Structure formats: structure tokens, C-alpha cells
Amino acid sequence: MNKRLFVKGNEAVCIGAIAAGCRYYFGYPITPQNEIPEYMSRELPGLGGTFLQAESEVAAINMVLGASAAGVRVMTSSSGPGISLKAEGLSYMAGSELPAVIVNIMRCGPGLGGIDASQADYFQAVKGGGHGGYHLIVLAPDSIQELYDLSMVAFDLADQYRVPAMILGDAMIGQMKEALIPHPYQPLAELPAKDWSVTGKGNRVQGNTVKSLFLQDGALEAHNWRLHDRYQQLKDREVRCETIGIDDAELILTAFGGAARIAKTAVSMARQAGLKVGLIRPITLFPFPEQVFRQATERCRRVLCVELNNGQMVEDVRLSVDRQADVRFYGRPGGTGSLPTPEELFEQLQKHYKD
Amino acid sequence: MNKRLFVKGNEAVCIGAIAAGCRYYFGYPITPQNEIPEYMSRELPGLGGTFLQAESEVAAINMVLGASAAGVRVMTSSSGPGISLKAEGLSYMAGSELPAVIVNIMRCGPGLGGIDASQADYFQAVKGGGHGGYHLIVLAPDSIQELYDLSMVAFDLADQYRVPAMILGDAMIGQMKEALIPHPYQPLAELPAKDWSVTGKGNRVQGNTVKSLFLQDGALEAHNWRLHDRYQQLKDREVRCETIGIDDAELILTAFGGAARIAKTAVSMARQAGLKVGLIRPITLFPFPEQVFRQATERCRRVLCVELNNGQMVEDVRLSVDRQADVRFYGRPGGTGSLPTPEELFEQLQKHYKD
Amino acid sequence: MDNNKMNEDVFMAGFGGQGILLVGNLLAYAAIEAGKNASFFPAYGPEKRGGAAMCSVIVADQEIGSPVVGRPSNVLLLNQDAMAKYYPRVRPGGLCLYNSSLIDASGHQRSDICSLAIPANQIATEVGNVKLANMVMLGALLARNPLVQLESVKQALDIIIPERNKRFIPANLQALDRGFSFATA
Amino acid sequence: MDNNKMNEDVFMAGFGGQGILLVGNLLAYAAIEAGKNASFFPAYGPEKRGGAAMCSVIVADQEIGSPVVGRPSNVLLLNQDAMAKYYPRVRPGGLCLYNSSLIDASGHQRSDICSLAIPANQIATEVGNVKLANMVMLGALLARNPLVQLESVKQALDIIIPERNKRFIPANLQALDRGFSFATA
Amino acid sequence: MKKLVIDEEFCKGCGLCVIACPLELITVGTKVNKQGYPLAQISDANQVKCTACSACARMCPDAAISVYLPKKD
Amino acid sequence: MKKLVIDEEFCKGCGLCVIACPLELITVGTKVNKQGYPLAQISDANQVKCTACSACARMCPDAAISVYLPKKD
Amino acid sequence: MADSMITVFERPHSLKPVPSHFCSGCHHGTVHRLVAEALDQLELQQQTIGIASVGCSVLLYEYFDIDVVEAPHGRAPAVATGVKRVHPDSIVFTYQGDGDLAAIGTAEIIHAANRGEHLTVIFVNNTTYGMTGGQMAPTSLGGQVTTTTPYGRDLETDGNPIRMAELLALLDGTHFSARVSVDAPRRVAQAGKVIHKAFEMQKNRAGFAFVEVLAACPTNWGLSALDANERISQEMMPCFPLGTFKDLSGAQG
Amino acid sequence: MADSMITVFERPHSLKPVPSHFCSGCHHGTVHRLVAEALDQLELQQQTIGIASVGCSVLLYEYFDIDVVEAPHGRAPAVATGVKRVHPDSIVFTYQGDGDLAAIGTAEIIHAANRGEHLTVIFVNNTTYGMTGGQMAPTSLGGQVTTTTPYGRDLETDGNPIRMAELLALLDGTHFSARVSVDAPRRVAQAGKVIHKAFEMQKNRAGFAFVEVLAACPTNWGLSALDANERISQEMMPCFPLGTFKDLSGAQG
């Protein structure tokens, strides 16, 4: 066994990124993700990379846009208000087909809200916080190990599909520590050369142009369908999902990220209490594991969706399940003192198991 | 009959706003909505109001936040990239329970995209472009008259529920001209006094505080449930929807805003061709007319959703319809030369009518 | 849709500066003033100058659905590019007037529509200003399809033209008339 | 969940500056070094200083689910506020150690848990620094519930403490020992 | 009668009043308030010496100090 | 042989070259290019007078003007 | 106090009688008091609207007994503009940290100044992001170690300490711009006078008034309250000279 | 041209041989040519990366035969920072309008300058938002009628024309800042020299170089090309004086 590290989630995502060859980070401080810029500021200079604290999140995402256009792996991170400010830049990156990794360690909102764990940015991440109907790849780790692993995956998927990838964590996953077993970076696939990137034209016949403006008749529509195909490919090939005990389940609990961690304990409690409860934990939120839900609910008709918000992923669950399924929701929108406990979720399981 | 005006949609929304007592406008130029700031810059000074061209959309929405906190009716408008930049401010306004009207005359994206009509910001408007899981009231006019009418309604609903209201138009509705019959402003309801606004403390015992930060144990959660209740009230009371010929329909077309205008002609063509086609046109996108869809689809099992995007409202349709219903989608993401024609939609109706 | 009722669409295209949007707007406005329903939907190229310009006008008795049509029934084409792009889209049975001063129609022939060559630039120049070609075209259209009365258009012109340009009205009226009579003849 | 396997949770609370996060982290780290699984989950009040501080530690043989528990089995409470808020939440059958130097427990009585008063500030002051009360509490906990060996914690301390503070290690070890023996006695 | 009143609820023991006083009349002691901060204090003897110049009060970041003078009527 | 070459594809008839030329050698005529712009022009007579000072070319916003001089070998 | 006593110095009325959450020795408390004193002296409390920014001073409304709007990070000048345009007769001030005003809020402060908005801006420069745990601010000094410049701020790559009072003085809309410090009693007194003036100018409708205050953040500087206080004159002032960089209070408002 | 001719003046190679979409008499064309000339002269075309901004000049990549990234409105300096940090040996320039740089992009330009990013910034000041149809820009003159100041820009409420060259000169990271004009042949020549220098400095790794160019927008000014050209010296220069406001090119880079 490799030596285990004992680190915060916020650090794990950096360790993974650096292992995956990311040498550029642009960001702006915001709680509860400050350990990310802080870690990068310590490590990147020694690796010949660049850590730059931007003047704002708006500037940061546009520096990321520039660095990505220049052909390198680059990352930014933020939370709540900062992610909102990146919306325009993200839309431009999606439109310009620029890969990058954006980490959102969710805090609670709306507005200034609070710095505690929340999952209220699900819609923003998955349905597109910015304008113009693009998608991000959205990955939702539920452990420090997975933050590390998915950090690498995020870079690979982003490069492969030329779609920006978001790691959607929350204050719980970002701030907690647990063991991490590092392993060497192994790209998911052979990745395409970035021959579209700007480097100075050099001996190329044509200058490279990275842009999202399409003026010719039909050009923008064609571009959008091309992006749409890309999203379809992601749906076809890149879904990731963890399931526990769904084969004999009478009730399926579904949750992602931090909520899934709490849910896992609740599910164990239920199993110990003799309830046949299973778990579906989407790891990719976009692409959403639609098939898993549909198939599972062909047998097990009842699903309880648990989120740290007032109900967001539950819509994607409802859109995915078999027509006969009965999807219920339990959520807490977060804030100081408002994290649900395993006991509380166990109670919910008991309740929804019965009626 | 009142004298009919012949104006652009962008002007109609201003005429309505001014009739409803809006005297403050803060915005930043962007095509295809420039007639809005231009109209306001001409009219507001003479009415003792303030037109201010902000240094950016970010500044504009925060000026709106300030003016709303100060207790007046205030409006801003933008499109695509500019609306994305307002995401943080909108989340703060939602969190601070500040009423205001935000007009989005959608252009196509993602990124810089193009200035033609699109509806690709549906998700952004309806699911929350900003962080923290709030909602805006979202109104989708499909005519110049309705732009005018809903402009007033938007102010009333915003004030009544203390939820910011968005008018979601598109370049087609914003740029086209047709007749407008003005009528005097009549508030929807007796509106609550803005005793929460900042005016200088004066003789009040307590200073008023407009904020979205809640630090006490449980306070933010309680605040979110309070907002959630407000959203539920909107769903219960404020749904608006137009339906045409759904009682005997074998196929229901659904579309909003500009797409609905094109659809209306296609539906007439279908009826003339003897096809029993109906139309559901959601006017409020949030609250979404869930009941209308559910009831209509208890009888008519097939729905074709048409949008100027790759498929967004169709999700809300699917979430609303009867379990037996079969919801299909036809969309074009927009761009120069990519507006669907009535003939094209008629063809789609024929196709989906059959198989 | 009640077939006894009127529902007419007009599509016009040319390049920016030819006054396409102006006559489209004028026509729709005249229809409104005449108590009909009308919609006007402009579309520009990205450039402010020199790019393509086009617009759709619908005039109807009943409520107007789509302000755009895929295959327009009445079409005014003011330059060669517009001819190339939009002539094929004229609805079978429709009417197409084209500015023969700028358009070489030789490559474009359709027997399923009524095509009419209007030497609009030439007529306009005769009236005194080549920029009035748009009015000539509109006059010609109204001769062939009286969506609104020529008179209504003339009155609308008086309202629509801003004070500082009132002196150009007579020339505009003349251009309308010349187009009208050209197409009537 | 296999009942033969270990799965222990510890919750600690006090005010910022009492070193709650430090001992929580230390305990979890020691468990990791000892080959177990462990999670550490901190929570702060909004203020950097003076506000409340708390954390949860889970030590287990199997995979850890929730890093937080609603009703913790092992609880360390370091000030009066923490006592008021968290004493009632100790799981029935659980263990609660409280810092009796700062806590007046008179209003708090439960017969369904094992409560243990540790005069942590006093013992720490005897060791030489009131700030070591956290170590005293941890030592005491380990005497009552050997989630990890005291020895492992001591080794972990050596790794965790940054070079510039190494000189404080002996006092820390002593505080751990004193807490341990106080609770063993 | 006291010229200098230090409010124990507000004081955070920062010591800025101590360095502000030209006569070095204030010290930070060991007594702590309920927030856990040690408190600034002035002895009765020093109260007499105090010139009510307010330098300490002006420096206090927590507005914990009030200064008074006997009326000279 | 021409010293001044005005590219008809680029010229937009703005007239800035006209005012730039110290010798007033250029005019904007009535001939239009395919973008519809009237074109700047220089007569053969003026070609001879042209000093190739390039003032016109420097002013031209559309880089429509090239200037040449016969080799003096 | 007893009737026989004259009050020489007291907690201003515009401050609520509650202890603050600021760290021991944090100068935010001092600046709060100076603002409250100005409001008291000018009798503006009832007509004043404060705009809180995001930073350690976000809880303005917990301490000032006035109406307050909480602005998003950096946007206080825009929020203030909205408020002031609606209530031109009220007194509107923003209270902003250096991260807030000189980083994310650069555009908003420059354009509020450039428009000559009738605002008073209190700018607390403590060379760091206090609230988020001591990251580099645009005002951090060369070589300053922060949590995001662990090897010291490198002027080549991390940028230079930015002098907002001088920069804003250049704009036509700025009527007053000064830099003060609160690290010694006489400088506190001077700072008080300048802040007073900046509010008085607004009362007189004299346009945009800006006061930068050099302040200590003992916690994130990793210094004791006294050492932190000392750092202001030792390290900050050489880079951020005190002074008045523009004063049009004599000119017509 | 024939072998017997010497080329005195020709379209620069770094420009593609395509007509532009700019209006007749628009100075964007002139500035494009000057930039291309500098790239030609310094032989930088192959290593240059241009950052296009949103405005009438967004189509930079249609005209310059170089690599280009299109930045969101106002963010070109941030995009350029990202590019330059990755390719420190390439030449990176932004080309921005006055709405882009002096309004929405204020924070980005100030901080790029303040960091001393090794960039060349070409700033085309035409006192209006050209692309969107002639709205007020931060640089619009007092009294200027625009589509959003229909009664003329009122300095009291709409703000003052902002002088970016002077403002940026104040920042420590700025190594060069100048204002030029292209309204007369000799000024075009001078502008060319200044732009050349701003690129040369970057080649020499000398830090942030800024060139503001006064330019005409005949279309939105509602003037003929000639009258628009004339307005530059008549109306703009009194407010925006030409000159070099900072030049550290002599100093160590």
C-alpha cells in the first residue's frame, strides 16, 4: 500500500491536479475553498508553474480562458458568489471549446449566505449558470480520495471533449480530512493534440483563432449542434455512478457528494435495521446517470432523493426514472447548524420505507 | 379604442415600466436590447427619474440592488453575457428579498454567440443562473402588447412577493414592432408597504438592514425555507398560461415567447389542414404551469415542445405532464439564418401527429 | 384562420443603406393607421453599414401569429445578393418585385411566381435621388397588391418622417407614385 | 455494518483558541498512522477568533460514511457554551468528558450517559500552560476509550507539530499523560 | 471619582491604551472578561494622576474607554 | 508608371487621402466598388506630380494605397 | 455619569452598545468609532445609510445604529450609487476593505469617483484579506508573506502595492482624497478630522470624498496588537504616505 | 510591383488581404495597419498572439494574420495575462475600445498594468460604443450627444471623460503610457512610432506598455468621415492631450 496522506479535500483536489500536470492556477480567495489557492501558491512556483491571485473571479476565469487557449492544463476554484461571477467566462469557454477544470466548493446561499456546506449550486452547475445553453462536465466526489481521483479525470475529460469540467464539492468535502492514497497519473485515453491552441502562428499557414462569435449564416447553429453532439457523447460514454445494494432494494436513496456521505451511514443503519434500502450516488452530474435510475426503478419503485438544498437534483432523478417510480425528496438548504445527520436521514428512510 | 402605438418590443417594456411607476433604470448597452436603455435615457430625466449607464452589468445590477433597497421601483435590462454577469447580484437580491425587474432580451450563445433571437437562457432564468438555489419570477411575453402588460405585472409581483422578476424576451420579440394599446396602470393587488427599505433611520427605533448573510444557528436555513414558501405561494397563485384548442387536441404544441409566435401560425396551419393540434403557451415560466400540462395530458397524450435552443423548457414539461404522456422536442439553437419558420413547425406537427 | 380575412406577408431585402427597414416600417405603420394589424420584424447583418438588411412585414385583419414566414408571398429584392438568396424562397403563386437597376435576373427564372423587374434606381434617380429606390419599390408593390392604400402610406410617411426631414417628403411621395404607376402600367 | 468492526465517533467543542481542531486533527491522524481509517471534520463560527469551534472525528476499521453524527458517542466539551449546546446531544450510552475548570455542570445531569468531569485547565496549568487543556482532555478520553493507543497519539504529535514548535512537545506529552492518568484513576 | 472608565464588556486587552497614555497609567492585567480577553485596568492612584487627555480612549479600537472630568463650578 | 496604386477592393471613399495629400492630387469620384463605396482616384497627370510622400497612404484607414518610386539606378 | 462630571470622551451614540467580533487590536473598531463620531458630531445618524462591504467589516449593521445595505464583495460603490440616486438628501457612505475596494471592486470605485457620486468612502487598508484568512491584497507590501504569497509578495509577478488615494485623486469626479492612519493618538485625532470632513462635504453636496485609513490586522499579520500597530508606521507608511491628495472642498460643490 | 520600382508604402504583411467591415473613415482600420506595421518591422508576426476585445474590432482575427484569442467584453487584459504567463516568449497584445477598456474592463486593465504584465495594450478611444450603436462611453466628452445621453453628456450625473493614459501612468507596473492620434499624416506617423515602441518594449521584456489612440467613429458621431476626422483635434484633444505620460524604456526592464 502506498503511504497514505491525511489531507483536506481542498488539498486533495490540488494534489490530483498537479499529478495530472496542471501547472497553472488563477483564482481569488473565498471561504470555504481557500486551501486550494493557498496550496497552489505554495507548490506551483517550485514546479515551474504559475499561481496568480487575480483581482477578481471575473479576471480569474478569463486568465484561465487565456491559459487554456494557450494550450495548457489550468485550474481555478471558488465558491458561491465567485462561481456566479465566472458565469460569463464559463459560457465563453464552453462556446470556445476550451478545456479547464473549475472547482466549486459550495457554500450556502443565496447571496452572501454562509460558509457552511450546501448543494444549492446543483442547477447552476448542471443546467448552465451562464447564458447560451452550454453544459459543463460536472463531477461530484464524495471523499478525499475521489476528489483526488476525479481531479485527474476532470482534466482528461475536459481535454478529450473540449468541454470545461467542474468539480462540484461542498464545504464538508472540502474541509474534511481523511486518508488519501496517491497513485501515478494515468490518462483515461489518448488525448488529442491541442493543435488549435494559440502559440504564435510560427510556420502554420493559418493563424489559430479561439473564439465564440459565429456570424455566417447557419454557422452558430451548426456550432451549437456540434457542442450538443459532444454532450451526447459524454452521456453515452462517460457516466459514472456508485450503487450500493440496489438489487434487492425496496427503497432507493439517492444523493451526491457530501449528502451521499451522510446518506451512506443512514443506509447502513437502515440495512442493520432490516430495511432493504439501496443507494444510487451519481458521480457525474452531467452526464447524469439516467440509465442507472431507469433500470433500477424498473424493479424498485420508490426513490428518496436527499440533497443539501430545497430540491434540485431531484428533477433530474424524476426525468430519469421509470414512469412508474415514485420519487420523493428530503432536503435541508444548509447554513450554520443545518447539516442533516445520519440519524435524521435514517428516520427519513424509515418513514418513506413505510408510506 | 385607445390610440394604438406602433412600437418595438424593447420600447413596449419601457412604456409599461414607466406606467407602473418605475423611475429608475441602471443598465449597460448590449444588442439586441439597446432600445431599452436608449428609451429610458430619453424619458426618465423628464419624469424626475434617474437613467444611469453603469460601467458594467455587474455595477448596474448592484445599483439596482441599492435603489431597490432604497424602496423604489427599479429596472435593468441586458442580454446573454450581460445577464450572466448579473448572476451574483441577482442571487444577492433574491437572498435580500429585493424586488426589481430584470429584462433579458435573449440573444444566442454560448459566449459572444450572436445577436439573433434565441431562447437558450431558459435554464439560466428559471433554474437560477446564480448560486444558492433561489428563484426569480420569470415572465415570457410573446407580443408587444404583452411585453407592456407583463412589465407592469412584473413590478407588482416583485413587490408583492419580494422576489426579483425577470422578463424573458428574445431578439425577435424585442426587435419587432406591432400595435400596442396602452391602458392605465392598475396594481394587481394591494401592495405591501416597503417598510423594510433604507431611507435613513429617522425616528425608527431600529435601523433597517437589507442583507443576505445569516450567521445564527439555523437562521439561514429558516430564511431559505421562508423563500421556498414564497416560491410555493407563487406556484399556487400566480401561474399564467395561454391555451388554444387543447380540448379536442390530439397533439399539443408547447412553446413560449418568440417561439410561441411562430408556433401559433403553425398551429393555425395545422388546424386548417384538419389536424387537431392545440397550443399551451406558458406565460409564467416560473411558476411553471404544471397543472395545465398535467390536466391537458390526462386526455391528450402527445406533446411537442418547440424551443429556440437545444431543449430546456422541455424538461419542465416532462416534469409536469401526466405519466402516460409522450413529450417530444423540436429545437433550433439560433444564430444568423436559423430562426425556424411556421412552415417548418407545421411540418414537424404533421410528422409528430402521425408517429 | 378565416380565409375571407386578410393575412399578407411581405419580405424585403437589400443592403444596409438602401432603406429597407424604413419602407418596411412605413408599410406596417400605414397598415396600423388604417386600422389593420401589422407586424414589422427587422434583421440586420452584424455590421452597422454595408451588410445585408432585411425585414418582414405582416398585414392582417386578425391577430398576427408569426412575424416571420419561411416562404413569403410578397417579396421586394433590392440587390443581387438578396436576389440570389431569397428569390428561390418566394412562395409559389407569390409576387416578387426586384430592383432591375442593380439585379441581373438572367440566372433567376421561376414560372410559378409572378416576377416583376422594377428599374428602381433609375426611376429614383429620375425623381432626383437614387436613395428613393426603396419608395419606388414600395409604390410598385402596392400597385400589384393593395395591402394598404397608397394614400394611407403617404399619410403615414408624413407622420413617420421626423420634422427636420419634412422637406424630403415631396420627393418620397413622387417616388411612391412613380413606382406605383410603373407597376400599374 | 459489521459489529465486530470498530466505528467510533468523537465530537469536541469549545471556543476558538482552545485548540479543539488541533486535538481533533491529532486524534484522526494518529488513527491513520495506526492503520485505521479516520475522518476529521471541522466547523468554525464565522469569526476567526473568539467564536465557537468544534469538530468531529470518526475512527473505524471499515470505510467511513458520514463524517458527522447527530448523536455522538464520545464527546469532549471544553467550555460552558459547548456544554449547554452539546451535552444533551450525547448518544445514550455514550461518554462525555467535560472541562470542569470552566464548566459548571450543575444544570446538566444525565443518567443515561457516562459523564466525567476533568479539571483540564487546572491540570494544564500544573503542567505549565493552560493552553494544554485540550491535550489533557484527549488523554482523558483515550483512558476511557482506547480508539487509538496513547502511544500512537504521541508519535503522531511528533509528526504533526511543525519544526519551530518542537520544543513544546514534552509539555504536550505530559498533558496527555496527566489527562490519561486522571481518567484512569 | 473616576476620570477613566474602562468597560469590561468591550475591552479586548489589546494594550493600545497602555502605549497611548503619556503617563503610563494603564496596564493590562490577568483578569479576563466573558469573551476570554484580559482586561485593561487603571489603579485608583493612577485615576488621580489622569489628566483626562483621552489619548487612551482615542486609541482604543473597541470604544471601551470613557473619560470624564469634574465640573469646575 | 504609377507611383500611387489605390486598391478598389479596399477603398471606401472616405476622402481622408484627399485631405492628406499636400498637392491635392486625389479625388473621390462617382465610380463605386462592389461594396457600394465611391472610389478615390488619381489622374495620370497627377501620378506624375506625385512625390510619393505617402501622406495619403498613411492616412488611409483601409490600407488601400500603395506608393512606389522608380529605382534611381 | 454623575452630574458633577463633564464627559470628555465617550462611546459615540451612533454605535450600538455591543462588543464587536473584531480581533483584539483590530483597527476596524477604531475606524468604526471615528465614523460614528463624525455622524454624531454632524448630527447625521438619522439620515445616514451605510453600505457594508464583504470583509471583516461586513457586520456594520450589528454595530452602527443606522440603516444599512449589505453589498456584494466590491460592489458597495455601485450599491451606494443606487441608494444615493434615490435618496439624494440622505448621507450615504461605503465602508470597504482593501480586497473589496482595490481588487474586485476596482471598476466600481473608480467609476463612482469618476461620476462624482455624492458619497463618502471609508477605505480600510490593512494590506490583506482579513476575513478570508490573510491572503494577499493588492495593497500587500513587497515581500509581505501572506497565505497566498508564502514566499513573500514578488513585485515582478504578484503586482505592486496599489495606492488608491493617489489614483482616485486623479479623477475629475473626486472632490476629496486623503490617506490617514490610526496608529497613534494624534493620528487618530487627525483621521477623525478627515473623516468628519468627508462627511461634512457630503452634507454640503460637495461630491465624492475618499478617505483611506491605514489599519492593522494583527491576526493575519501574525503579530501582537502592539507589534501590528507598530508595523503601520514602520512598514506601511513608507509605501503609503499620509496626506491629502485632493481637496476641492473650497471650490463650488 | 515591377522590378524597376521601389516600394515606398504598402499594405503590411501581417494584415490579410481582405477588405474590413469597418465603416468608411473609421480609424480602427488605421490603427490595425499601424499595429501590423509594427509587427512587420519588428518581425514579430509569427510569435505574436493578439487578444481581440468585444467592440467593432472584435473581428481582429479576420484581418490580422496571427494567432488570436477572442476575450469577453472588457476582459482582454485578463485573457492576455493567462496567455502571456503560459508563453512568456511570445508577444501578446490586446486591442480594446473605450467601452471595453475604460468601462466594463476597468479592473482588468488597472490590475494588468499594476502587475506589470509584459503586454502591449492598444486602446482605441473613439468616445463612444461603436459596435452597439453609439451609446455613451466613459470617454464621451461633456455635452456629447449619444444614444444614451440624448440631451448631451451631463458631467454632473453621467460622469467625466476618463483619461486612461494618465491614470495608468500612475501605476508602478506601467512602463510606458502615451496618447496619440491618427487624424493627420504626421500624427499617424508619430502614432506608428509609439506603437512600434510599445511592441519593441515587450520584445525587450520591459513590462506593461499602453498606447491610447484618439480615433473617429463617423457613423455614431453622425458625421462625415472628414468632419469626424476633424473633430479629433477640435474637440477631443483639448480633453485628451497627446503625449507620453510615462516611459521607463530607458530603465532596466
Ligand SMILES: Cc1ncc(C[n+]2csc(CCOP(=O)(O)OP(=O)(O)O)c2C)c(N)n1
Ligand atoms: C465574490 C466574492 N468573492 C470572494 C469573497 C470572499 N471574501 C470575503 S471577504 C474577502 C476579502 C476581505 O478582504 P478586505 O476587503 O481587505 O477586508 P478585511 O477583511 O481585510 O477588512 C473575500 C475575498 C466573497 N464573499 N465574494
Ligand SMILES: Cc1ncc(C[n+]2csc(CCOP(=O)(O)OP(=O)(O)O)c2C)c(N)n1
Ligand atoms: C458583457 C457584455 N456587455 C455588453 C456587450 C455589448 N457590447 C458589445 S461591444 C460594446 C462596446 C463597444 O464599444 P467600444 O469598446 O468603445 O468599442 P468600439 O466599438 O467603439 O470600437 C458593448 C457594450 C457585450 N458584448 N458583452
Ligand code: SF4
Ligand atoms: S486620559 Fe490620558 S492621562 Fe488619562 S489614562 Fe488616558 S491617556 Fe492616560
Ligand code: SF4
Ligand atoms: S485599548 Fe481598549 S480594548 Fe485595548 S486594552 Fe485598552 S481598553 Fe482594552
Ligand code: SF4
Ligand atoms: S483614404 Fe483610403 S479608403 Fe479613404 S478614400 Fe482614400 S483610398 Fe479610399
Ligand code: SF4
Ligand atoms: S504620395 Fe504624397 S503626393 Fe503622392 S498622392 Fe499621396 S499624398 Fe499626394
Ligand code: SF4
Ligand atoms: S482578521 Fe484582521 S481585519 Fe479581521 S477582525 Fe481580525 S484583525 Fe481585524
Ligand code: SF4
Ligand atoms: S461604428 Fe464607428 S467604430 Fe464601428 S466600424 Fe463604424 S465607424 Fe468604426
Ligand SMILES: [Mg+2]
Ligand atoms: Mg483588508
Ligand SMILES: [Mg+2]
Ligand atoms: Mg469606442
